[in-house]
Amino acid sequence: MDSIKTEIVVVGAGPGGYAAAFYAADLGKKVILIEREKRLGGVCLNRGCIPSKALLYATHQIVNARESAHRGITFAEPVMDLSKLRTWKEAIIDKLAGGVASLAKMRGVQVIQGRGYFEGSNKLRVETENGQQFVQFEKAIIAVGSLAAMPKAFDLGNPRVMTSTGALEIEDIPESLLVVGGGYIGMELGTVYAGLGSKITLVEALDSILAGADADLARPVVATAKKLFKEIRLKARVTKMSTVGKQIKVESEYNGEKLSELYDRVLVAVGRVPNSADLGLENTKVELDEKGFVKVNHHQQTDDPGIYAIGDIAGGILLAHKAHKEARIAVENINGEDVVFENIIIPAVVFTDPEIAWCGLTEAEAKEKGVKYEVAKFPWSASGRALSFDRTDGVTKMLIDPDTNRLIGVGICGSGAGELIAEATLAMEMGATAEDIALTVHPHPTLSETVMECAEVFFGHATHTFTKKKPVE
DSSP states (O other): OOEEEEEEEEEOOSTTHHHHHHHHHHTTOOEEEEESSSSSSHHHHHHSHHHHHHHHHHHHHHHHHHHGGGGTOOOOOOOOOHHHHHHHHHHHHHHHHHHHHHHHHHHTOEEEESEEEESSSSEEEEEETTEEEEEEEEEEEEOOOEEEOOOGGGOOSOTTEEOHHHHTTOOOOOSEEEEEOOSHHHHHHHHHHHHHTOEEEEEESSSSSSTTSOHHHHHHHHHHHHHHSSEEEESOEEEEEEEETTEEEEEEEETTEEEEEEESEEEEOSOEEEOOTTSOGGGSSOOBOTTSOBOOOTTSBOSSTTEEEOGGGGOSSOOHHHHHHHHHHHHHHHTTOOOOOOSOOOOEEEOSSSEEEEEEOOHHHHHHHTOOOEEEEEEGGGOHHHHHTTOOOOEEEEEEOTTTOBEEEEEEEETTHHHHHHHHHHHHHTTOBHHHHHHSOOOTTSTTHHHHHHHHHHHTOOTTSOOOOOOOO
């Protein structure tokens, strides 16, 4: 079969891959986009960010309805129609994936469905339903993402032991669910199933959940989880799993005791691993690190000069918006510009209840790096907007350089924190000071005011909370 020739081939159509393909096409490049799934959008759109947020929204409605009784509004107990819930979730995914496909067509990006395999530094073989297709390219961008990790000890071949992919299918509502891992995936999906009515036991090997976030920001999440979950076990370790009838027998160690328990389902949420196997990278000069991630420089370029890598496959923080930014950097370098991934503020959001979001340095990172900082906090219990919808369990926090008053980190815990963090991210990208934030008029009554008043706390004159004034030097 003859080869198709193109300037750029992008392998993987997730949020990094399709962003790279679209941007390159916008810059006038001939682009081919390879995706082995029938729907574009990658894990994020199909089996990650989007379906999980849809389910979180749906189950939040159940919790909100139950909590409204003290306002004088009561509802009957919810009736679950899982088939309808799944159909609604899939409709969202179909609409978004269809939108991505339409945008590819509008831009003239050729999409080939199949599995890409590098046969050299300028040649790709694509295994399609109709046979093999060969692509000759000048430049390539690898954007094949990652998949949920499943340790061999837990891999029973039993669908009742799930990764996030299986959990998002919502096949049933297990009476008892063990969640292994207290990171953002375990906490988010644990919240979903708790909202649906499952009794959740969460096991985490570390001494805290959401280890990437500062403890004071995670505290409100822990408090809510303790109400929603049956139990949270820290410094606990699962040692063995086995199938017993229609349940999973789990052996673990906790508080110096060995436990043996039965669960209807188990969610394994212990991280993600790169999709670097069976890509033919050994036929190129691309190098992998010890964990299987593709090594790249600040230009997103691999050890093979004509091949770039972006998103999860390139390691670092595994976030869709980080992949999107790396896509831009890779394409601009291919287009002859000199752009690097350095000093870029990447916000993180955990969509628990309440949400946690942060950008820049966390307090733990600042301490570890020996960075000088001062902390300003504004409690949401002092926010009229938070009071108006019963969500005073939040806090807005800033780390500020005491010499320059510039923001070096911002963290927010509370309802809608993921929407609020963008202002802080922009402020940090612009090199804003606490004074810049404090002098910016924020609308009342909104949660965004907590950002302004947090900056005012630093100077000792926040209107809705009392703090001692900073001494005048």
